[in-house]
Structures are given as C-alpha cells and as structure tokens.
Amino acid sequence: MTNISSLPARYERPSALSFLGYAAGILIFFWALNGAGFSLEKVLSSPPRFADFASRAFPPNLEPKVLERLGWKMVETLQIAFAGAAIGVILSLPVALLATRGLIFGSAVTTTTRTVLGFIRAVPDIAWALVFVVAVGLGPFAGVLAIMIDTVGFCGRFFADDMEAVDKGPSEGLTATGARRLDIAACATLPASAPAFVSTSLYALEKAVRSSTILGLVGAGGIGIELKVGFDLFDYPTAMTVILMIAVVVILIEALSTWARKKIIGEQR
Amino acid sequence: MTDLRTATPPLTEGTVQTGAQTSAPVPHALQDHDVSAQGVTKSFGKTEIFSDVSFRLVRGEAVALVGANGTGKSTLLRCILGLIPIDRGAVELLGQDVTHAKGAQLRGLRANTGLVAQKHNLVPRLSVLTNVIHGLLGQHSGPRYWSQSFAPEEARVAAMEALEKVGLAHLAARRADRLSGGQSQRVAIARALVSKPRLLIADEPCASLDPSAGEEIMAMFFDLVRSEGVTVVFTSHHIEHALTFGDRVLGLADGHLKLDATAASLAASDLRGLYD
Ligand SMILES: Nc1ncnc2c1ncn2[C@@H]1O[C@H](COP(=O)(O)OP(=O)(O)OP(=O)(O)O)[C@@H](O)[C@H]1O
Ligand SMILES: [Mg+2]
Numbered sequence: 001m002t003n004i005s006s007l008p009a010r011y012e013r014p015s016a017l018s019f020l021g022y023a024a025g026i027l028i029f030f031w032a033l034n035g036a037g038f039s040l041e042k043v044l045s046s047p048p049r050f051a052d053f054a055s056r057a058f059p060p061n062l063e064p065k066v067l068e069r070l071g072w073k074m075v076e077t078l079q080i081a082f083a084g085a086a087i088g089v090i091l092s093l094p095v096a097l098l099a100t101r102g103l104i105f106g107s108a109v110t111t112t113t114r115t116v117l118g119f120i121r122a123v124p125d126i127a128w129a130l131v132f133v134v135a136v137g138l139g140p141f142a143g144v145l146a147i148m149i150d151t152v153g154f155c156g157r158f159f160a161d162d163m164e165a166v167d168k169g170p171s172e173g174l175t176a177t178g179a180r181r182l183d184i185a186a187c188a189t190l191p192a193s194a195p196a197f198v199s200t201s202l203y204a205l206e207k208a209v210r211s212s213t214i215l216g217l218v219g220a221g222g223i224g225i226e227l228k229v230g231f232d233l234f235d236y237p238t239a240m241t242v243i244l245m246i247a248v249v250v251i252l253i254e255a256l257s258t259w260a261r262k263k264i265i266g267e268q269r
Numbered sequence: 270m271t272d273l274r275t276a277t278p279p280l281t282e283g284t285v286q287t288g289a290q291t292s293a294p295v296p297h298a299l300q301d302h303d304v305s306a307q308g309v310t311k312s313f314g315k316t317e318i319f320s321d322v323s324f325r326l327v328r329g330e331a332v333a334l335v336g337a338n339g340t341g342k343s344t345l346l347r348c349i350l351g352l353i354p355i356d357r358g359a360v361e362l363l364g365q366d367v368t369h370a371k372g373a374q375l376r377g378l379r380a381n382t383g384l385v386a387q388k389h390n391l392v393p394r395l396s397v398l399t400n401v402i403h404g405l406l407g408q409h410s411g412p413r414y415w416s417q418s419f420a421p422e423e424a425r426v427a428a429m430e431a432l433e434k435v436g437l438a439h440l441a442a443r444r445a446d447r448l449s450g451g452q453s454q455r456v457a458i459a460r461a462l463v464s465k466p467r468l469l470i471a472d473e474p475c476a477s478l479d480p481s482a483g484e485e486i487m488a489m490f491f492d493l494v495r496s497e498g499v500t501v502v503f504t505s506h507h508i509e510h511a512l513t514f515g516d517r518v519l520g521l522a523d524g525h526l527k528l529d530a531t532a533a534s535l536a537a538s539d540l541r542g543l544y545d
Binding site: 179180183187188191 | 350375376377379380381382383384386389390391392393394395399403404405406407408411412414415460464
C-alpha cells in the first residue's frame with residue numbers, strides 16, 4: 001500500500017521569487033505599452049480611417065490584365081520561395097550536423113555553429129534581402145539568397161534540435177558495435193530524425209512563402225513590389241488585390257503543407 | 270541471505286568444466302580474462318546503483334548475471350563496454366583498460382564484442398538487413414556499410430547468414446519498426462553475431478522470445494561458447510536458463526555482487542534467495 005503522505009501536492013505554492021517575477025512581468029508590460037506609443041485615442045479614432053481606406057480599396061482591382069500581371073508576379077514569388085527554401089534545407093543538413101551537441105563534434109564547434117545560426121536568425125529576412133540586393137543587384141536572385149540564408153538559420157537550428165531529441169537507444173546500439181561518430185550519425189540519428197526533418201522543412205517552406213511575398217518591397221523580386229507601388233500611387237484597389245492574393249496563397253500553402261506532413265509522416269510512423 | 274561469493278574467482282573450476290564437456294580443449298591460457306572488473310561503483314546522480322563489484326570472465330565461458338529488477342544488471346553490462354562512465358574502480362575488456370580508453374582503441378575493443386541490448390536498440394526506419402549490416406560498422410567504417418543497398422556482397426551474405434541463424438532470413442527486407450517484440454530481439458542478436466565477436470554480451474536475450482525460441486537462442490549461444498571459444502555473458506530472469514546455460518552465475522543484490530559461483534555448485538533455491 002502506498003504511503004498517502006508521500007503523494008505530491010496538486011499545486012505548488014509560488015515562492016516569493018516567482019511572485020516578484022509576476023509583478024515584474026506586469027510592470028514591463030505597461031512600460032512597453034508606454035514606450036511603443038500605445039494610445040487609446042488612436043485606437044478609437046482608427047476605425048473611421050480604416051473604413052476610409054477600405055472604401056477606397058473596395059472593390060479590389062479584378063481587371064484581367066492586372067490579374068494576369070499579378071499572377072505571374074505570384075508565380076515568381078513562389079519560385080523564389082521554393083528555390084530558396086530547397087537550397088536552404090539542403091545546406092542545413094551539414095550545418096545541423098555541426099550544431100548537434102553530442103553527435104559528431106565537441107562543444108567548441110557546436111556552440112560556435114549555434115551562435116552563428118542565432119545571428120543569422122536575428123537578422124530579419126528583409127535585412128538579408130537588402131544585403132543581397134547590394135551584393136548581387138536588384139531582382140529575384142537576391143530574394144532567393146535571402147530566403148536561403150533565412151532557411152539555413154531556421155532549419156540548421158531546428159534540425160539540430162530534432163537530432164538531439166531522438167531516442168538515444170539506436171545510437172547507443174551502434175556505439176556498442178564500435179562504430180565511428182559519423183557512421184552513427186548517418187545510420188542511427190539521421191534516419192530517426194527524418195520525419196522531424198520533413199516537418200521542419202515544410203514549416204520552412206511556409207515561412208519562405210510568407211517572407212518571399214514582401215521581399216519585393218526592397219527590390220528583391222516577387223509580388224511585394226506591386227504592394228509597394230500600389231500604396232505609393234494610392235492605387236488601393238490593386239494593393240487590395242495583392243493582399244488578398246497573398247492571403248489566399250499563404251493559406252493554400254499552409255493547407256498543402258499540413259496535408260503533406262500528414263501524408264508523409266502519418267503513414268510512415 | 271548467505272554470501273556465496275567464492276574467495277578467488279573460480280578460474281580453474283570454470284575452465285575444467287568447459288574442458289570436460291568438449292572434446293577439443295579450449296586453446297587459451299587459463300589466466301586469459303576477457304573481462305575483469307575491479308571494485309566498480311556506479312551511481313546515477315546521488316543514487317548509488319552498485320558498489321565495489323569485482324569479477325572476471327574467463328575466455329570461453331558462459332556467465333549468467335542474475336538479480337532482481339533494477340539491481341543494475343543492464344547498467345553493469347553498459348559499464349563493461351564503456352558506454353557509460355563509472356565512478357570508481359576499473360574495467361578491463363579483452364586485456365585493455367576501458368575506463369581510460371579513447372577513440373580508436375575503444376572502438377577496437379567494442380568491435381570485438383557484440384551487445385544485445387535489453388531494449389534491442391534497432392534503428393526503426395531501416396530494414397532488418399541494414400540493421401544487421403550495421404553490426405559490421407566496428408570493423409568497416411564508411412558509407413558502404415550505412416545501408417544494405419550499398420553494402421559489399423560479402424557483408425550482405427554475412428548478414429543473411431546471421432539472420433538465418435536466428436530464423437529470420439525471410440524478414441530481411443522488412444522495416445525494423447514493423448517487427449514483433451520477439452522478432453526485433455532476434456534481429457538484435459543477429460546484429461551482435463554478424464561481426465563474429467570474441468565476447469558476446471546479451472542483456473535478457475530471451476525476454477521477448479517464446480519458450481522454444483528462447484531455448485533455441487540459448488542453445489545457439491552455448492554452441493558458440495563450446496565450438497568457437499566465444500565468451501558469453503547474459504542476464505536472465507530465467508533461473509533454469511542461468512543454471513543450464515551458464516558455466517558460472519553472478520548475482521547482484523542490494524548494490525553488491527552477492528554471488529559468484531559455478532553453476533554446477535548451485536541449486537535453484539540459491540538463486541531464488543537473491544530475489545528476497
Ligand atoms: N540513465 C539512467 N539514469 C538514471 N537512473 C538510471 C538510468 N539507467 C538506469 N537507472 C536506474 O538504475 C537502476 C538499475 O537499472 P538497470 O536497468 O541496470 O536494472 P536491471 O538490473 O537491468 O533491471 P531489469 O531486470 O529490470 O532489466 C534502476 O533503478 C534504474 O532506475
Ligand atoms: Mg536490465
């Protein structure tokens with residue numbers, strides 16, 4: 001019979017320290033609202049102005065010629081996203097091997113790699129696009145490079161986390177045979193991480209599609225340029241069409257990715 | 270319970286028994302130890318699992334390691350291969366210090382041993398044949414041994430032979446995670462045997478096997494010991510297995526090695542005492 005007094009309490013009483021933590025959190029929240037120029041007045045006065053924009057933007061511009069032009073821009077956007085994400089995912093595999101703790105390399109290598117990946121993620125995609133526009137000139141290629149490096153920052157880290165999270169049994173089994181670390185990574189860790197990699201890569205693709213729609217704002221190709229031109233020329237109906245197209249495409253891609261994830265992982269598990 | 274540990278490791282007894290049952294004498298010197306553990310102590314965090322465990326495994330003998338659940342049998346076997354660090358003591362494997370071995374030396378030692386882990390530790394998404402070929406990674410490194418698709422013909426043949434020994438050749442193409450518990454245990458055994466190890470460490474090799482398959486596997490190990498001079502150490506909760514197939518029995522209880530005696534000198538009741 002279990003000793004009832006050894007049952008753990010259902011809830012733990014917060015310590016004085018965590019109480020201070022909550023209080024600090026609330027203070028920081030108000031401090032942030034203040035610093036960000038949060039104003040109730042503006043919130044209250046914005047609906048009429050928003051309505052004004054909406055009335056000028058509706059109905060969206062659905063002229064066939066405009067739709068065709070935007071459609072091709074959207075295709076280019078998806079090409080940028082897909083090419084950038086695919087190259088990024090492929091480059092991420094070796095990078096992730098460098099970043100996985102306890103797999104092949106020691107902590108010096110993994111920590112350095114993770115720090116570099118953190119830096120890559122810390123720089124916003126639009127900033128990478130600006131850098132590459134300077135480096136390779138205006139156009140979609142700069143966009144591809146920006147998406148690629150953004151994907152490496154994302155997948156390099158999360159592939160490594162995926163590999164750290166897999167069951168250690170199979171790799172111990174191979175360690176016991178006297179296998180080298182690289183062999184163990186290739187034979188046990190990578191196959192076990194494959195479903196997680198698929199899932200992470202699909203997220204990376206979703207993320208790439210979202211990013212690629214705004215790269216045009218800085219001249220790195222894709223449909224973003226149409227959005228900028230629309231607003232610059234006060235051609236709100238066309239801008240509205242662009243926004244709606246982006247929304248539809250992003251939602252479709254997310255649905256497709258969810259479906260693919262289920263299809264690929266669900267059946268293989 | 271009484272401490273049945275003999276004062277000195279029963280080298281002669283074990284070997285004499287071995288010699289008595291085979292026509293060909295075992296070709297190794299009496300002092301040849303495949304494993305020698307001296308005062309091994311292991312804790313996980315603050316919990317001490319066992320302390321001051323000392324024993325030796327003579328080449329060419331079959332040793333059963335018994336003890337209740339959680340007494341540290343699997344842990345001890347992992348310590349022998351240097352898979353986890355020990356707190357105190359020393360372990361010699363095939364005549365070399367495992368505790369301080371690194372890199373190529375440690376891999377070399379492990380390449381000469383086969384481990385059948387209690388949890389089988391197969392790579393789930395790969396085929397049975399590929400898993401068995403992985404047993405050769407200690408001898409052959411590199412991409413050719415990563416998958417049966419690229420493996421040299423002799424490796425594929427050796428793996429198929431090992432699978433035939435455990436009666437699973439017909440499942441060679443199946444994915445390892447689509448096997449029954451007993452089937453995956455047999456694949457783990459095939460993977461340990463494919464490299465023809467000098468020392469076989471089998472952690473409850475029969476736990477998931479039906480009684481007749483269990484007998485078969487134990488008889489196969491026994492045969493390896495007798496005909497090829499392989500040293501086998503196995504754990505088992507099967508008292509009869511320990512006494513029938515072990516030349517010697519080691520027993521863990523209460524964090525100590527409480528039993529180290531030849532199987533011939535033991536009765537089932539002696540082993541039952543370990544579980545009190
Ligand atoms: N990695 C670990 N971290 C912490 N504790 C562990 C770890 N591995 C095992 N233990 C603990 O060490 C003790 C011994 O475990 P071990 O698996 O060696 O037992 P066992 O004798 O093989 O038992 P069984 O007969 O059930 O296989 C157990 O109490 C277990 O909870
Ligand atoms: Mg165990």
